[in-house]
Amino acid sequence: RMSMVWASIVGVAHRSLSNTSSCSNVRNNTAIGGWNLASSFFDPTHNITKCCNACDRTLQCVGWTVNINDDHCWLKKDVGEPRNASLVVSGLRPGVPPLPPSPNEPEPPLPAPPTPHAVQCVGRCPNVLFIVADDMRPQLGCYGHTFMKTPNLDKLAASGTLFNRAYVQYSFCAPSRNSFMSGRRVDRTQVWNFMQNFRSNGRGYDWTTLPGNFKRNGYLVMGTGKTFHPGDPFQMDYPRSWSFEERLYTFGKLSDTGHADWKNTTSDKLWCDNRTIVCADGEDGCPDAAKIDGEDFWCSLNMSRMNGRKLWDQEEANFAQGHLQYAAQRQARMAAAGNTKSPFFLGVGFHRPHLPWIAPSEFFDMYPPATEILGPKHPDIPIGMPPVAWHASGGQNSLLKPIASDVTQRARRGLYATMTYVDSLVGDVLDELDHLNLSSSTIVTFMGDHGQQVGEHNLWEKMTNFELGVRIPFIIRVPWLPNSVGRRTDVLAEAVDMFRTLADLAGIPIPVGESHDVQGESLVPALSGAGTLRNYSFSQFAKSGPDSAPFGTCMGCFPSGKAAPDFMGFSVRSAAWRYTEWYRYNKSGGFPAWSELFASELYDHRLDRGDDFDSFENVNLVANNSIVPGSVAALAVTELKPVLIGQFRHDELLCTH
Numbered sequence: 001r002m003s004m005v006w007a008s009i010v011g012v013a014h015r016s017l018s019n020t021s022s023c024s025n026v027r028n029n030t031a032i033g034g035w036n037l038a039s040s041f042f043d044p045t046h047n048i049t050k051c052c053n054a055c056d057r058t059l060q061c062v063g064w065t066v067n068i069n070d071d072h073c074w075l076k077k078d079v080g081e082p083r084n085a086s087l088v089v090s091g092l093r094p095g096v097p098p099l100p101p102s103p104n105e106p107e108p109p110l111p112a113p114p115t116p117h118a119v120q121c122v123g124r125c126p127n128v129l130f131i132v133a134d135d136m137r138p139q140l141g142c143y144g145h146t147f148m149k150t151p152n153l154d155k156l157a158a159s160g161t162l163f164n165r166a167y168v169q170y171s172f173c174a175p176s177r178n179s180f181m182s183g184r185r186v187d188r189t190q191v192w193n194f195m196q197n198f199r200s201n202g203r204g205y206d207w208t209t210l211p212g213n214f215k216r217n218g219y220l221v222m223g224t225g226k227t228f229h230p231g232d233p234f235q236m237d238y239p240r241s242w243s244f245e246e247r248l249y250t251f252g253k254l255s256d257t258g259h260a261d262w263k264n265t266t267s268d269k270l271w272c273d274n275r276t277i278v279c280a281d282g283e284d285g286c287p288d289a290a291k292i293d294g295e296d297f298w299c300s301l302n303m304s305r306m307n308g309r310k311l312w313d314q315e316e317a318n319f320a321q322g323h324l325q326y327a328a329q330r331q332a333r334m335a336a337a338g339n340t341k342s343p344f345f346l347g348v349g350f351h352r353p354h355l356p357w358i359a360p361s362e363f364f365d366m367y368p369p370a371t372e373i374l375g376p377k378h379p380d381i382p383i384g385m386p387p388v389a390w391h392a393s394g395g396q397n398s399l400l401k402p403i404a405s406d407v408t409q410r411a412r413r414g415l416y417a418t419m420t421y422v423d424s425l426v427g428d429v430l431d432e433l434d435h436l437n438l439s440s441s442t443i444v445t446f447m448g449d450h451g452q453q454v455g456e457h458n459l460w461e462k463m464t465n466f467e468l469g470v471r472i473p474f475i476i477r478v479p480w481l482p483n484s485v486g487r488r489t490d491v492l493a494e495a496v497d498m499f500r501t502l503a504d505l506a507g508i509p510i511p512v513g514e515s516h517d518v519q520g521e522s523l524v525p526a527l528s529g530a531g532t533l534r535n536y537s538f539s540q541f542a543k544s545g546p547d548s549a550p551f552g553t554c555m556g557c558f559p560s561g562k563a564a565p566d567f568m569g570f571s572v573r574s575a576a577w578r579y580t581e582w583y584r585y586n587k588s589g590g591f592p593a594w595s596e597l598f599a600s601e602l603y604d605h606r607l608d609r610g611d612d613f614d615s616f617e618n619v620n621l622v623a624n625n626s627i628v629p630g631s632v633a634a635l636a637v638t639e640l641k642p643v644l645i646g647q648f649r650h651d652e653l654l655c656t657h
Helices: 048-057 151-158 173-182 210-216 312-336 405-435 495-506 632-655
Strands: 008-012 026-028 032-035 063-067 072-076 079-083 089-091 127-133 161-167 220-225 276-278 291-293 298-301 344-350 357-360 442-448 474-477 487-494 537-543 567-573 577-586 591-604
Touching: 127 210, 127 405, 127 495, 151 405, 151 442, 151 474, 161 537, 173 210, 173 495, 210 220, 210 344, 210 495, 220 312, 298 405, 312 344, 312 405, 344 405, 357 405, 405 442, 442 495, 487 495, 487 537, 537 632, 567 591, 567 632, 577 632, 591 632
Parallel strands: 008 089, 127 344, 127 442, 161 487, 220 344, 298 357
Antiparallel strands: 008 063, 026 089, 032 079, 063 072, 161 474, 276 291, 442 474, 537 567, 567 577, 577 591
């Protein structure tokens, strides 16, 4: 973008004391300061006044730019050296030196203010509360892990439908969220990491997102926390995906009393019960400059030391409660005015249980000491696993040497405590929904953005095609569907299904005519007891590096060129099997080299009920691409190989034309 020559409209503004917009005060063809695009807020819109108003409502914004060529609106944090533009309009608010009017051009008329979309839902027009937690694997009480303390999610599952076999399309934060929040699979988004998003690579310039679809159909669309991955797309795709005229998205920015536990700074560590301050003799500034003894991947946080400050996710829960209160008040006002259709969509994203596992000490106290926490039964890699399927974890392990068992035990206790902490925050939000008498009219969903390994198969975190990397908790509650209450289904579900499912439940249409259609399936039939909606679920993962371990997880990969992946692993899950094929990647073409199969994996899930994380995927039945003719494994490959190739080659062809 920075190399493009744009015809643009530019304005400068500061927040006025009266909080009124000065967007009616604009001048044409005015020379204005150059813009630092690296510090911009990306804010696509089609209306100059709307762009100016967005700046007026955004505390950090000092100016705005509308690109006429593609209707993009940029909100600016700073103004640099002057530059010239072929078409410039500026809007002023108090605090910015006035700009002289152009002597050459008359002031143009302003466009009319934007008109909010009318509500387009059919029937009940329910509210939607969409909750997602980062790195949340389905190790919850309601999923059969009875030692876990997750009463709020257990209660949600008991009042809704629990999907026992739900899978993401890519086991990493940004790619997964780009997929399910846009309703497109990863081969459509072409996002493998944090380097791209579905907007920035030009592929999804016209796509309507999951929250955006509710916005375009007249819903009040609010959000807080990590719904999209921060920065991918920029500023959570605000305001394209979130209501502009009403309640703003809260971007996880903390109040004056907030605590940014994401950074895990030295000061944070001083509040952890599991860490010790070590000061050198005569050292100035201690304890701020102290050495901290103790592991930094978990923290039993002593809240009494924080002087009333809150953790980030506690702030997000508070923001969510505030959004619900606002929505309830708005619905009451509109009902009093005779408008009975004023539904809302609220997206809530919790950052935990992502590393580091930081939670108040009370949640650690709910679990036994680490020495009593069970480790994985199979801490070594699966027998016959191709090395391309594995990745190292921060230098603490190698392909044939797992992390020490006592470290794994402490890590697991940290994960469990943090999962229980998130469960409590979900409970806070659901309690507020009850308090406001909104539960009976609100769809509630809960999901993880991917799974997580905690020592199983000598793997940690996500970034795999294994079951524990791609399987997620997935719960939908629809109070007015009695057959959905207390239901547990083995229907194969995918994260990408959420777009169509929520649209179906809300009675709003799926957008059509965009460059790539919305994918996935509606899961509504499963809420009423349908036994089978699809026979297969699909996931994939990119890898970089030479032909031997350790392979990279493609954190710097791009869709094509020298920085493209070296390998792509495609995985298909049926009710009984998981089959994965790894192909070399055609870097120049930006697609798999389908004639160059590198490795295969087949794992038996015929007895898998979903509540045992240790007994499956321990032996690759097609190690070294060897298959015994006529065996059960051979029959499984005969079924799954054409399904896998058909799915992913189909997506590839759609994306390269």
